[in-house]
Structure formats: C-alpha cells, structure tokens
Amino acid sequence: MEKGDELGRATLADIAREAEISVSTVSKVLNGRTDVSAATRDRVERILRAHDYQRGARGGEAPLIEIVFHELDSLWAMELLRGVETVADEHGAAVVVAHSGSRRAPGPGWIDAVLRRRPLGVVLVLSGLPPELKRQLRARSIPFVIIDPAGNPDPDVPSVGSANWAGGLAATRHLIELGHRRIGIVTGPEDTLCAHARLDGYRSALAMAGLGADPDLIAYGDFHAEGGLARAKRLLALPDRPTAIFAGSDLQALGVMEAARLHGLRVPEDLSVVGYDDLDLAQWTSPALTTVRQPLREMAEQATRLVLALRGGEPPTAPTRLELSTTLVVRSSTAAPGRR
C-alpha cells in the first residue's frame, strides 16, 4: 500500500487510516480539541509518536494553557494552579504561569509573548483585562476565562467564581447561633466585589437575626496576614470589643489570631475567629480554624474546561458565569462567647 508524502513521511490521512478514524478527528487531536474521547486521543497520540509525526502548526505542536496571576505568593494561588494543571494534563497540554506583579492587569510585554506562544487558552486570576488586550486575544481566537474570587466580573468575559454572599452569610450565622452579638468583620480589599459580597452576607445574617451592623466593627483588609493583624488590633482596642471576628481569608485569620494573642485573648474562649478559603493550613493553626470552604481547585478546573470548550468551538452561552458553592467547615476556633 502506498503511503506517506513525497519525503516518505506519514500524512494525516495515513494516521487516520491506521487509527481507523476520520482525518478530521486526527486534526481535532492535533489541535487540542476536547470533543474527542480520551481513548481515541490516546490511540492517535500513540500512532503520531510511532511515526514521529512533525506537527506543522505551533498550537498543535506542544499545546499550552496559560494562567496569569495578579499575585503569586500564597497557598491560594497554588490551589488554583493545581486545578489548571489537572485539566491541562488530561488534555496533554502544559501550563505556563505568569504573574502581573503589582499591576492589576498584565503588563505590555505579556500580550506579545502570549500571541507568540499561541496557547489553547488563557485562565486569568485578575480583575479583568484592558479592552485592547481582549481585542488582540479575540483576533487570534485565543479564548480566555476569568477566575474572579478576588476581582470584579467583566460582563463580556466568561468567569468562574464562588458563592461569596452565601459564604459570608453562613460564617456570620454560625457565630450568631453560638450566641455572639458583637461580631466584627475584616473583609477583603474595598476594590474587590467578593469583599463586598461577603460583607453583604454578614450584614444580612445580622439583620435576619434582628441585629444591627455596627460600622465600628467593619473593616476592609488586604487578604494577607499583615492586614488581618492591623485591622484586628484596631477592633480589639475598641471599648466594647467584638467577641468574634469573621476574617475574609484564612491568611487574614492568621493575623486576627496573632492580634488576639497580643491582646492577651485566648481563641476561642475570649475571641472566636472564622476564616475564608479553607487552605490546607487552616487545619494546622492552633486552634484549628473554622472557615468557609471555597472550592479553589474545582474553580480552576472548571475555568480550564470552559477555556477548552470555547477553544473547541462550543457556542459561548453568553454571558457565562459559573458559580460554585461555598460551605462552612467548623473546627476549633469558634465557641460560645465567654463570660467577661
């Protein structure tokens, strides 16, 4: 049987014949499309390797998925990275990591590099993208999805988030049920929507229990331990200090616990503390942290699947917004308020 091109190399048709599938399916595998079964993909990949098939197109050659962080410095980011990596791995793609540093959006060099790398898609952990960058990615048919637990949603960009309002509500209700009436909050940064959603959940829980929200007990943080420490010190220095503090992230909760220690307060006897995120370390604080579990890894997995679906030509059911649920995890940092 005659095979190969004029140089004796296998053609797409040869590969398709050997795999007993259509040329278009081989092409789908080469282009990293998701609408091919894993078994077929494996078979095609094996045959491609056996023929040492040289892929022409850059994208199909060594498929990449990009994840762009605003900050790359916490377990929070690591959880997201692992989620992206899991799904990329299922699709034979490698993960490129970039971060924008002090900027809330990627710098000017970033888009040039992405357009040259031609990834299957981009997962952004940022507030949003400047219109010019969106235009350039769209012009090259590079799909992108935003994971926005820390950011404001961009109405024309598909996004994956979690139920921040419900999380704030659950954390505050838990403290109310324990008997707390003076409940402080150190929510996230004031310029992020998720911080407002968690704060609104807190307010609603108080209102539904017939309690008013005392503005003195409300603070905005920075999602880091340092911010939690500084804000909690202020709350704990109030004449009528709170008996419980809901921190807008586990890292902020670490700072709140340190503030308690500096004020000579025991957790949970003198001060109850609730975190947000449920990072691995939440079970290793002393005492172990009661927190709102945000399914970070699953969020990143969903975002990556969404990028690949868009890449595969699935119609964008605009505006796409996936919201995963949050759950309260009760450990040892919360208790009924002590008698003082």
Next chain:
Amino acid sequence: MEKGDELGRATLADIAREAEISVSTVSKVLNGRTDVSAATRDRVERILRAHDYQRGARGGEAPLIEIVFHELDSLWAMELLRGVETVADEHGAAVVVAHSGSRRAPGPGWIDAVLRRRPLGVVLVLSGLPPELKRQLRARSIPFVIIDPAGNPDPDVPSVGSANWAGGLAATRHLIELGHRRIGIVTGPEDTLCAHARLDGYRSALAMAGLGADPDLIAYGDFHAEGGLARAKRLLALPDRPTAIFAGSDLQALGVMEAARLHGLRVPEDLSVVGYDDLDLAQWTSPALTTVRQPLREMAEQATRLVLALRGGEPPTAPTRLELSTTLVVRSSTAAPGRR
C-alpha cells in the same frame, strides 16, 4: 538604503544595523543567551517588535523554561516557582510548570512533551532523572539542573542546594544554648539525603556539647504537618519526653505544635519547637516559629541562571554543585526549658 529580504521583511542584519551591534549579538538575544547586557537585550527586543520580526526557530519564538516538581502542594513549591519565574522574566521567557505526582521521576509522557516544546532548559525539583531521560535531553541540547533540598544529588547533573548539615547544627546548638538536654528531632524522609544531613548536624551539635544522641528521640518524617504530628505524639508520650523538638520542615513543625497542644503542653514554656525552611507562615504561627531559613527563592533563581548559562554555552565546570547558606531565625517558639 536597501533593506529586508525578498518579501520585504527585516533580516537579522537589518536589526543588527539598527541596534548598532553585531549580528551574532542579535542572534544571542533571539536564543535567550545570558551573556548580553539587559540594556542591549531590551533595545534589540524593542527593534524586533517594531519590525514584527518572525523568529524562525521554535526555541527563539517564545522561549520557555520548564520547572518540574515532585509535589506541587505547598508554600515550599510556591517559593521555588517564584524564583524560577523571576529569572525567566528577566530573560523574556515564560515558565511551564509540571509535576510528577506520586512518582519520584517524571512520567513517560513528560519527555515527549518537553522535546516538542524545546524549552531553553529544565529546572527539576526531583531526586533525579532516569538515565534514558537524561540522554534524550542531552541529545537535544536541552540543559537541566536539579534543585535538591529534598533529593539525593545526581553526580553528573549540576545542582543547587543549601547547607543542610549546618542548618541542623545551628538549630540544635540554639536549643542546647537555651539549656535543653533532651532534644528530639523529626527530620525529613529517610530516603532523602537532606534529612540525613540535618540529622547529622543535630548529632554533631549534641556531640560537641558532650551530649549523646538518644535513638528514642530520633524520628524520620514526611515533610508534611501530618507526619510531624504523628512522630511528635510518639516522642511526647515517652516516659522521659524531650523538652524541645527540632522539626525538619516548617510544615512538620505545625504538626509538632499541634501534638504539644493535644498533650496539654504550652509552646515554648513546656516544649520548644524549631522548624526548617522559614516559609511566610512561620511568622504567623502562634507563637511565631523559630526556624532555619533556607533561601528557597534564591536557590531557584540560581538554578535557573545556571540552566541559562549552560544553554548559553558556558563550559560546565563539572561537577557543578552550588550550595547556599542557611541561617537560624529566632522567634518565639523556643525558650529555656521550664521547671517541671
């Protein structure tokens, strides 16, 4: 002046003329070589962009540096990633992240993908590479360096590590100077050289103080909090329990602190704890953790620079082994032994 090739595109010679440098220097920039000043590189990159220069070779097109982790699940890994990213960024390269999961070496699919991606180089956070993988990387002139704080050194592969023995010595001396005589150790996993180096430093510190090492007080851990908890529970249940424990990692130290709490022991009044690594969280434990600082980010930076130097054709001064120093950081988890 006549310029460009037959299609009117800028050639290397055009770029070199405009930048007022030699063609070989332009070529060095395109190939991600490190022996070009940052100023020259910036100028060349700017001119290349202005001409929308299409790089022919895949490697120069969108340069990648790969980092391969054994485990991708801790702040420890995040620190290394940030170090690689810093240096890659300086060289206009993107970082590809992979991890080998349960395996101590990358899986069979990994090498195929790397050979297709043709990165500038590979930074491995693994015990080593099977000979076949080393052969394949060398055949394609893809340099690789091992960061081996957790691994056994591979004599024919350049590596970057830190002074584990000196770290173990410093931690133990600190406890002896505070007056401790019953000092336990939960070092790293038994199959890693660094765990043995830290244990030997511990033994030497004891011997130099005229103290014997009690085999009952020596345990091997798993570098995770779970392992620290399990081993410390055993040490603290001994009839003549230690008054101090040196944990082979900060995560293990979290487990040791939890074990102390479960035994009703206060840190540092009843039990002193020393960690290893100095992750960000070490300053946020209650009390803040005394630990041996391992310069993880710098280690990753050095490893990446070494990869790029090898790529740039610098002679490998075999066997290359860079060892960065460790330093004791004294915080609040250590004190003189209490009166019992």
